[in-house]
Amino acid sequence: MSFIRIENVNKYYGKTHAVIDLDLEISKSAITVLLGSSGCGKTTTLRLIAGLEKPNSGHIWIGDQHVSGGNRWKSATERQIGMVFQDYALFPHLTVAQNITFGLTKQSRSVQKSRTADLLDLVGLMGMEDRYPHQLSGGQQQRVALARALAPSPKVILLDEPFSNLDASLRQTMREDVRRILHESEVTTVFVTHDQEEALRLADELVVMEGGHLMQTGPPEKVYQYPTSLSVAQFLAKVNVVPGYAAHGRVKTELGHLSLHNPALSGKVQVVTFPETITFASDPQGNATVTETCYFGFHQVVSLKLESGQIVQARTWSYTPITIGEKVQTKVELPVVAFTQYD
């Protein structure tokens, strides 16, 4: 069931068309991740939902409230939304506890106190209530920002690249913690990131944006495995793209005669294969030559040169013995996704 509904929304900054004819529905009590490279319009979309930016046209509904569109406008102050910013935006002159209770002015002292205690417990910062933001580490500041946003029990929480300022290992733990906290709070969440791994890991629902347009939405595994455009496929993974000719549910490529995921396709196409779906075996009459291996410990990525000179990459178990210069025969295990090629 959708909780936030965005309908035909456009946003301009001067001459820049930041969000173009956006239609989007965001499910209740789930984590929706907006993924895209910088400048794709994902942060603008988030700020439009928050009421920090006013769309030039279109409508936005949150719950049963029509918050933007026509003559309707509810500002961020009235929307009862929690937001976590990339730079945390903690109030430097207030303590952790005062930051958390900032949005609770209407509650009584005792309610504020118990709510603060609950939230500190939730984000794992017990005993830190009297510290100031500058006395906290980046990860701790991030937790305070999350607690502050959750404090007024908002129905929606928006997170704008919250982990981009943390180092890699901390990002990993924060990701798991935040996912747990958000699911426990059963709050509708919109999460913006440019990090594919983060998006796939966190999302219940993935939304890929590019150049102000919405490219594809769906559960992360679906979007990953069955991209509906070449750019989404290339953005989400290091895929191999080889030319092919499709007919009758199959496609002819240098990698073999492969079965198509979208069998209706015919004619000249571009075929997407994931490195992990390509297997190969030593074969003096094979269709490819090993040119390079990249060892990652738990797997290795092998570069294979096809007869046309194109190089494709295959990911294999790291214990497979591989010799550079060896002739191999490739095999693609699963049906592949392909897109009509327009010259």
Added chain:
Amino acid sequence: MNLEHPLQDKEQVAPQNTSPSIWPVIQTWLGPILVILLTIVLLFPLGTLALELVSIDLDLWARMWDTILPRTLQNTLRLVVGVAVGTLVVGVGSAWLVTAYEFPGRQIFDRLLMLPLSIPGFIMGFVYVTIFEFAGPVQTFLRDQFEWGRGDYWFPNISSVGGLILVLTLVLYPYVYILSRSAFREQAANTLEAANVLGFGEWPTFRRVALPLARPQIAVGVLLVTMETLTDYGTVSYFGYPTLSERIVVLWNTSFDSAAATELASLMVVLALTLLFTERILRRQARFYQQGSFGRRMSRKTLVGPRRWLASLFCGLLLGAAFVLPVAQLSIWSLRRIREPTITVLSEPFIDYTFNTIRLGLIGAFFTVLIALVVAYSNRRDTIETAGRPRWLARLTTIGYAMPGAVIAVGVLTVVNPIDGAVTDFAVERFNYQGFGYLLTGTIISLIYGYTVRYMVLALDSIAASVEKVRPNMEAAARTLGANTRQIFYRIHIPLIRTGIGAGAILVFVDIMKELPITLLLRPFGMDTLAVRAHLLSVEGFHESAAIPALMILVAGLIPVFLLMQIGSNEE
């Protein structure tokens, strides 16, 4: 994706007015326009003077070249070079001592060597002259001790260029000290150790590594000293040493040669602008040099044997000469003057001067801070639309700080005089006005105008820095937490910019308190401030009477120095 709406309350999508309205354009440009207007108002006096050079009066210059100009220029140059060299040696030397070595009292000297910054040059000047002149306590003591008479002994003449250079060096060396000290501190231990490993001893390391690395900051310090020396009026006038800045006041105030004063002032404007521009460039360079700021700080070398006492002695003598001696002497004089109140010719109504000073300081600080707030907020880059606003626009309003007070005063008068003339003519014509008063000249309004032009930078620097602490996302966060504009102002902005406003106001207040030439030229008739009184009394030789206002100014001047020390200790 599924675009059908499960919700029942779907409304007709009304066609929206997407044609650009004029209001966002105004919102985007309102800030810069305000800043430009204020800049024009603040730069008008200086601009008028600069324009004087376009309509240059060659006869006047020729006449000045035959009379005062060569000597004035020569004097100014000699003084500037002398003070620059003096502050360079004293400032860099003491800074290197307290950062590179450990010796008795180092920690105390490290802070206290900034203190002389609180003493205006003209106060230091009259204390030194009074102590070391022929009739002063030192020479009298020597004569009594050795039963010498006049001419029996040699003693350096304090009322000379040398004495003047000494006095200004003692007052101004803290600029070089503070800047080079922070430069030395930022130097990473690795860099200096690398020099040691390459076989450099202590002195070569200093001369060939530490000093060149700190050069840009030292240069900025010396440049500030040069500006201060050029703009100084009180000290040179006490020493009767004519410089450009001093001549402008004398020509205007005593010889009533406003044409010559204006021409000289316009020359000063060009000179000051050149220095200001150079300073900007040097500061930018300084940023590129600071590459070793990460990593360990260099460890101090503990001095042993007589060298450690020499280091203490050097710092002790410096602090004694530049701070302890003047403070002690002024205190003694003040006490003597308070104990024998009837002895001098003049019975000084110090309460009035104090009140005048505080009033001018408060009004001046109020307006300067107010304008600084408007400029800082107008030029804030808080949204995507305003992100491209240029920083130099706001900086333009601060040029006045590089100008001698006398130049600003003359500039204000050239702006204000025609207005007064027109208004008076109008009043005479329409209302048969018979009085002598003017609307602006000789009123507090033109005085405050002058102060604002001169001290804008002090308020703007501290306020702009604190306004920048309020990051746009903090406001956004507050809004999503349900705070409205008024609440954001009271709960976020006020607490965060409060200290910046306070610091700016204090700095402006204290500098107005010390100010001489603008006050002398623009003050309402008979309105004396502590600084004016201290100056006039000292010029006339009433050093005990002068000591009381001088000491009050000095104590007030300590406040910003303590603020500076606070900032310094936070950085550690």
